[in-house]
Amino acid sequence: MQLQPVEPWVVLSFSAAIFFTGLFGLLVRRNLLIILMSIELMLNAVNLTYVTFSHQLSSMAGQMSVFFIITVAAAESAVGLGLVIALYRTLKTVDTDEITLLKD
Amino acid sequence: MNAVNPIAFYLFAGIALAFSMMTVLRRNPVSSAFSLVMVFFSFAGIYALLGAHLIAALQVLVYAGAIMVLFVFVVMLLNSDAPSFDLRRTPGLFRIVAGLVCLALLVIFVRVFRHSPSTIAPGAFTVDAIAASGGNTRVVSELMFSEYILPFELTSVLLLAGIVGAVALAKRHGAAGRNESKKGAVDAAAAR
Numbered sequence A: 001m002q003l004q005p006v007e008p009w010v011v012l013s014f015s016a017a018i019f020f021t022g023l024f025g026l027l028v029r030r031n032l033l034i035i036l037m038s039i040e041l042m043l044n045a046v047n048l049t050y051v052t053f054s055h056q057l058s059s060m061a062g063q064m065s066v067f068f069i070i071t072v073a074a075a076e077s078a079v080g081l082g083l084v085i086a087l088y089r090t091l092k093t094v095d096t097d098e099i100t101l102l103k104d
Numbered sequence B: 001m002n003a004v005n006p007i008a009f010y011l012f013a014g015i016a017l018a019f020s021m022m023t024v025l026r027r028n029p030v031s032s033a034f035s036l037v038m039v040f041f042s043f044a045g046i047y048a049l050l051g052a053h054l055i056a057a058l059q060v061l062v063y064a065g066a067i068m069v070l071f072v073f074v075v076m077l078l079n080s081d082a083p084s085f086d087l088r089r090t091p092g093l094f095r096i097v098a099g100l101v102c103l104a105l106l107v108i109f110v111r112v113f114r115h116s117p118s119t120i121a122p123g124a125f126t127v128d129a130i131a132a133s134g135g136n137t138r139v140v141s142e143l144m145f146s147e148y149i150l151p152f153e154l155t156s157v158l159l160l161a162g163i164v165g166a167v168a169l170a171k172r173h174g175a176a177g178r179n180e181s182k183k184g185a186v187d188a189a190a191a192r
Helices: A008-028 A032-056 A061-091 B006-025 B029-049 B053-077 B092-115 B127-132 B136-144 B149-170 B174-191
Strands: none
Touching: A008 A032, A008 B006, A008 B092, A032 A061, A032 B006, A032 B029, A032 B053, A061 B053, A061 B136, A061 B149, B006 B029, B029 B053, B053 B136
16 A cells, blocks of 8 residues: 655644643643643644744745754753752642642 | 655654653653653654754754753652642543643644645745755754844853753752851851
8 A cells, every 4th residue: 555645734733733732731730840841742843833834835944943942942941940949949849739829 | 845754754643642642641750751752752753754854853962862851850859759740630620621622722723734725935945955055954054154143142142041040040049058057157166
Protein backbone atom coordinates (compact mmCIF):
# COMPACT_ATOMS: atom_id res chain seq x y z
CA MET A 1 0.00 0.00 0.00
CA GLN A 2 1.36 3.39 -1.01
CA LEU A 3 0.71 6.12 1.55
CA GLN A 4 -0.17 9.58 0.34
CA PRO A 5 2.34 12.35 1.13
CA VAL A 6 1.40 14.20 4.31
CA GLU A 7 -0.71 17.28 3.66
CA PRO A 8 0.01 20.47 5.65
CA TRP A 9 -3.38 20.36 7.38
CA VAL A 10 -2.54 16.96 8.87
CA VAL A 11 0.59 18.38 10.47
CA LEU A 12 -1.34 21.45 11.67
CA SER A 13 -4.07 19.22 13.15
CA PHE A 14 -1.44 17.12 14.88
CA SER A 15 0.11 20.20 16.49
CA ALA A 16 -3.39 21.36 17.53
CA ALA A 17 -3.88 17.95 19.18
CA ILE A 18 -0.64 18.37 21.15
CA PHE A 19 -1.65 21.92 22.06
CA PHE A 20 -5.00 20.83 23.48
CA THR A 21 -3.38 17.93 25.32
CA GLY A 22 -1.22 20.57 26.99
CA LEU A 23 -4.24 22.78 27.67
CA PHE A 24 -6.06 19.82 29.24
CA GLY A 25 -3.07 19.17 31.49
CA LEU A 26 -2.94 22.85 32.42
CA LEU A 27 -6.61 22.74 33.43
CA VAL A 28 -6.82 19.46 35.34
CA ARG A 29 -3.47 19.05 37.06
CA ARG A 30 -2.97 20.58 40.49
CA ASN A 31 0.82 20.44 40.64
CA LEU A 32 2.83 23.47 39.50
CA LEU A 33 5.59 21.32 38.02
CA ILE A 34 3.21 19.36 35.79
CA ILE A 35 1.50 22.63 34.82
CA LEU A 36 4.87 23.98 33.65
CA MET A 37 5.40 20.79 31.62
CA SER A 38 1.98 21.29 30.00
CA ILE A 39 2.97 24.85 29.10
CA GLU A 40 6.12 23.48 27.44
CA LEU A 41 3.92 21.08 25.44
CA MET A 42 1.77 24.00 24.26
CA LEU A 43 4.82 26.06 23.30
CA ASN A 44 6.16 23.14 21.28
CA ALA A 45 2.86 22.73 19.47
CA VAL A 46 2.91 26.41 18.50
CA ASN A 47 6.49 26.02 17.27
CA LEU A 48 5.44 23.12 15.06
CA THR A 49 2.62 25.24 13.62
CA TYR A 50 5.13 27.97 12.76
CA VAL A 51 7.50 25.50 11.07
CA THR A 52 4.65 23.91 9.10
CA PHE A 53 3.46 27.27 7.76
CA SER A 54 7.07 28.19 7.01
CA HIS A 55 7.39 24.99 4.97
CA GLN A 56 4.02 25.40 3.28
CA LEU A 57 4.50 29.04 2.31
CA SER A 58 8.23 28.80 1.46
CA SER A 59 9.01 31.58 3.89
CA MET A 60 11.70 31.78 6.53
CA ALA A 61 9.85 34.11 8.93
CA GLY A 62 8.26 31.14 10.72
CA GLN A 63 11.56 29.45 11.46
CA MET A 64 13.04 32.72 12.72
CA SER A 65 10.07 33.12 15.08
CA VAL A 66 10.61 29.57 16.35
CA PHE A 67 14.22 30.43 17.14
CA PHE A 68 13.12 33.36 19.32
CA ILE A 69 10.29 31.34 20.92
CA ILE A 70 12.79 28.64 21.95
CA THR A 71 14.94 31.32 23.60
CA VAL A 72 11.95 32.78 25.45
CA ALA A 73 10.83 29.27 26.50
CA ALA A 74 14.27 28.53 27.95
CA ALA A 75 14.23 31.77 29.96
CA GLU A 76 10.62 31.13 30.99
CA SER A 77 11.28 27.65 32.30
CA ALA A 78 14.40 28.77 34.20
CA VAL A 79 12.47 31.56 35.95
CA GLY A 80 9.35 29.39 36.36
CA LEU A 81 11.24 26.54 38.01
CA GLY A 82 13.04 29.09 40.21
CA LEU A 83 9.60 30.32 41.29
CA VAL A 84 8.50 26.74 42.02
CA ILE A 85 11.59 26.19 44.20
CA ALA A 86 11.07 29.50 46.05
CA LEU A 87 7.40 28.64 46.60
CA TYR A 88 8.25 25.18 47.90
CA ARG A 89 10.76 26.68 50.27
CA THR A 90 8.23 29.18 51.64
CA LEU A 91 5.01 27.14 51.73
CA LYS A 92 6.33 23.53 51.62
CA THR A 93 3.85 22.77 48.85
CA VAL A 94 3.53 23.21 45.08
CA ASP A 95 -0.17 22.44 45.05
CA THR A 96 -2.20 25.16 43.32
CA ASP A 97 -5.15 24.54 45.68
CA GLU A 98 -3.05 25.24 48.75
CA ILE A 99 -1.37 28.41 47.45
CA THR A 100 -3.86 30.95 48.83
CA LEU A 101 -1.53 33.69 50.05
CA LEU A 102 -3.63 36.45 48.51
CA LYS A 103 -6.89 35.07 49.92
CA ASP A 104 -6.09 35.31 53.62
CA MET B 1 5.12 22.05 -1.23
CA ASN B 2 7.73 19.38 -1.02
CA ALA B 3 6.28 16.07 0.18
CA VAL B 4 6.78 14.94 3.75
CA ASN B 5 7.64 11.27 4.18
CA PRO B 6 4.36 9.78 5.54
CA ILE B 7 5.78 6.71 7.34
CA ALA B 8 8.30 8.74 9.34
CA PHE B 9 5.76 11.48 10.04
CA TYR B 10 3.05 9.15 11.35
CA LEU B 11 5.64 7.29 13.45
CA PHE B 12 6.89 10.50 15.08
CA ALA B 13 3.36 11.88 15.45
CA GLY B 14 2.11 8.70 17.10
CA ILE B 15 5.02 8.66 19.54
CA ALA B 16 4.52 12.34 20.35
CA LEU B 17 0.76 11.98 20.91
CA ALA B 18 1.11 8.89 23.12
CA PHE B 19 3.88 10.37 25.23
CA SER B 20 2.20 13.78 25.57
CA MET B 21 -0.85 11.95 26.95
CA MET B 22 1.44 10.17 29.39
CA THR B 23 3.04 13.48 30.39
CA VAL B 24 -0.35 14.88 31.29
CA LEU B 25 -1.94 11.80 32.84
CA ARG B 26 0.80 9.91 34.69
CA ARG B 27 0.91 10.23 38.46
CA ASN B 28 4.66 9.81 38.84
CA PRO B 29 6.47 13.11 38.02
CA VAL B 30 9.62 11.30 36.89
CA SER B 31 7.72 9.38 34.23
CA SER B 32 5.98 12.62 33.22
CA ALA B 33 9.37 14.27 32.75
CA PHE B 34 10.79 11.43 30.68
CA SER B 35 7.65 11.22 28.54
CA LEU B 36 8.18 14.92 27.86
CA VAL B 37 11.73 14.12 26.66
CA MET B 38 10.29 11.61 24.18
CA VAL B 39 7.80 14.24 22.95
CA PHE B 40 10.65 16.73 22.41
CA PHE B 41 12.73 14.19 20.49
CA SER B 42 9.87 13.25 18.17
CA PHE B 43 9.18 16.94 17.59
CA ALA B 44 12.82 17.30 16.54
CA GLY B 45 12.24 14.48 14.06
CA ILE B 46 9.18 16.21 12.62
CA TYR B 47 11.12 19.49 12.27
CA ALA B 48 13.80 17.64 10.34
CA LEU B 49 11.12 16.11 8.09
CA LEU B 50 9.79 19.60 7.37
CA GLY B 51 13.26 20.78 6.35
CA ALA B 52 13.95 22.93 9.43
CA HIS B 53 17.29 21.32 10.27
CA LEU B 54 18.63 24.09 12.51
CA ILE B 55 15.39 24.16 14.51
CA ALA B 56 15.56 20.37 14.89
CA ALA B 57 19.09 20.60 16.29
CA LEU B 58 18.09 23.45 18.61
CA GLN B 59 15.09 21.43 19.79
CA VAL B 60 17.35 18.56 20.86
CA LEU B 61 19.94 20.86 22.43
CA VAL B 62 17.71 23.36 24.22
CA TYR B 63 14.50 21.44 24.99
CA ALA B 64 15.61 17.82 25.34
CA GLY B 65 18.93 18.91 26.82
CA ALA B 66 18.76 22.07 28.89
CA ILE B 67 15.09 22.47 29.83
CA MET B 68 14.59 18.81 30.65
CA VAL B 69 17.64 18.74 32.92
CA LEU B 70 16.10 21.66 34.83
CA PHE B 71 12.80 19.78 35.13
CA VAL B 72 14.46 16.57 36.34
CA PHE B 73 16.47 18.52 38.92
CA VAL B 74 13.34 20.15 40.29
CA VAL B 75 11.48 16.80 40.33
CA MET B 76 14.29 15.41 42.46
CA LEU B 77 14.19 18.38 44.84
CA LEU B 78 10.43 18.18 45.42
CA ASN B 79 8.57 15.47 47.27
CA SER B 80 7.31 13.28 44.44
CA ASP B 81 4.86 11.36 46.68
CA ALA B 82 2.85 14.52 47.34
CA PRO B 83 -0.90 14.09 46.75
CA SER B 84 -0.89 17.08 44.40
CA PHE B 85 0.71 14.87 41.71
CA ASP B 86 -2.48 12.81 41.62
CA LEU B 87 -4.87 13.60 38.79
CA ARG B 88 -7.79 12.43 40.95
CA ARG B 89 -7.41 15.42 43.26
CA THR B 90 -9.26 17.43 40.63
CA PRO B 91 -13.05 17.04 40.81
CA GLY B 92 -14.36 14.48 38.33
CA LEU B 93 -16.93 16.78 36.75
CA PHE B 94 -14.27 19.44 36.13
CA ARG B 95 -12.02 16.86 34.46
CA ILE B 96 -14.82 15.72 32.16
CA VAL B 97 -15.82 19.28 31.24
CA ALA B 98 -12.18 20.26 30.59
CA GLY B 99 -11.68 17.20 28.39
CA LEU B 100 -14.85 17.90 26.40
CA VAL B 101 -13.95 21.58 25.91
CA CYS B 102 -10.46 20.68 24.69
CA LEU B 103 -11.88 18.03 22.36
CA ALA B 104 -14.47 20.45 20.93
CA LEU B 105 -11.82 23.12 20.33
CA LEU B 106 -9.61 20.50 18.66
CA VAL B 107 -12.45 19.49 16.32
CA ILE B 108 -13.02 23.16 15.38
CA PHE B 109 -9.30 23.66 14.70
CA VAL B 110 -9.06 20.53 12.56
CA ARG B 111 -12.09 21.62 10.51
CA VAL B 112 -10.59 25.07 10.01
CA PHE B 113 -7.22 23.65 8.95
CA ARG B 114 -8.90 21.10 6.68
CA HIS B 115 -11.20 23.43 4.81
CA SER B 116 -9.50 26.81 4.67
CA PRO B 117 -7.52 27.36 1.49
CA SER B 118 -4.21 29.16 1.72
CA THR B 119 -4.60 32.59 0.19
CA ILE B 120 -1.10 33.83 0.99
CA ALA B 121 1.34 33.86 -1.91
CA PRO B 122 4.34 31.56 -1.26
CA GLY B 123 7.62 33.27 -0.51
CA ALA B 124 11.02 32.95 -2.13
CA PHE B 125 12.47 30.23 0.11
CA THR B 126 11.37 27.09 -1.71
CA VAL B 127 13.15 23.81 -1.02
CA ASP B 128 15.20 24.16 -4.19
CA ALA B 129 16.13 27.77 -3.47
CA ILE B 130 17.31 26.85 0.04
CA ALA B 131 19.35 23.94 -1.31
CA ALA B 132 20.90 26.20 -3.95
CA SER B 133 21.96 28.84 -1.42
CA GLY B 134 23.71 26.41 0.91
CA GLY B 135 21.11 24.65 3.05
CA ASN B 136 18.68 25.53 5.80
CA THR B 137 21.22 26.37 8.50
CA ARG B 138 23.09 28.80 6.27
CA VAL B 139 19.93 30.56 5.10
CA VAL B 140 18.60 30.91 8.67
CA SER B 141 21.96 32.18 9.95
CA GLU B 142 22.29 34.75 7.20
CA LEU B 143 18.77 36.04 7.91
CA MET B 144 19.45 36.08 11.64
CA PHE B 145 22.45 38.37 11.26
CA SER B 146 20.94 40.68 8.66
CA GLU B 147 17.16 41.10 8.70
CA TYR B 148 16.58 39.83 12.26
CA ILE B 149 19.64 41.35 13.94
CA LEU B 150 17.61 43.60 16.27
CA PRO B 151 15.48 40.83 17.84
CA PHE B 152 18.60 38.67 17.98
CA GLU B 153 20.42 41.29 20.02
CA LEU B 154 17.34 41.91 22.20
CA THR B 155 17.36 38.18 22.98
CA SER B 156 20.61 38.69 24.88
CA VAL B 157 18.91 41.28 27.10
CA LEU B 158 16.08 38.81 27.73
CA LEU B 159 18.53 36.06 28.69
CA LEU B 160 20.35 38.44 31.03
CA ALA B 161 17.04 39.34 32.69
CA GLY B 162 16.28 35.60 32.95
CA ILE B 163 19.63 34.88 34.63
CA VAL B 164 19.23 37.76 37.11
CA GLY B 165 15.64 36.71 37.87
CA ALA B 166 16.52 33.05 38.38
CA VAL B 167 19.43 33.88 40.69
CA ALA B 168 17.36 36.38 42.69
CA LEU B 169 14.56 33.82 43.10
CA ALA B 170 16.76 30.87 43.98
CA LYS B 171 18.82 32.80 46.55
CA ARG B 172 17.99 32.19 50.20
CA HIS B 173 16.39 35.24 51.82
CA GLY B 174 19.62 37.19 51.75
CA ALA B 175 19.29 39.99 54.30
CA ALA B 176 17.39 37.94 56.91
CA GLY B 177 19.82 35.05 56.68
CA ARG B 178 22.82 37.34 57.05
CA ASN B 179 21.31 39.10 60.09
CA GLU B 180 20.59 35.75 61.70
CA SER B 181 24.09 34.52 61.19
CA LYS B 182 25.48 37.83 62.49
CA LYS B 183 23.26 37.54 65.56
CA GLY B 184 24.46 33.96 66.01
CA ALA B 185 28.08 35.10 65.87
CA VAL B 186 27.38 37.84 68.46
CA ASP B 187 25.67 35.31 70.73
CA ALA B 188 28.58 32.94 70.36
CA ALA B 189 31.00 35.74 71.23
CA ALA B 190 28.91 36.70 74.29
CA ALA B 191 28.86 33.09 75.45
CA ARG B 192 32.61 32.99 75.18
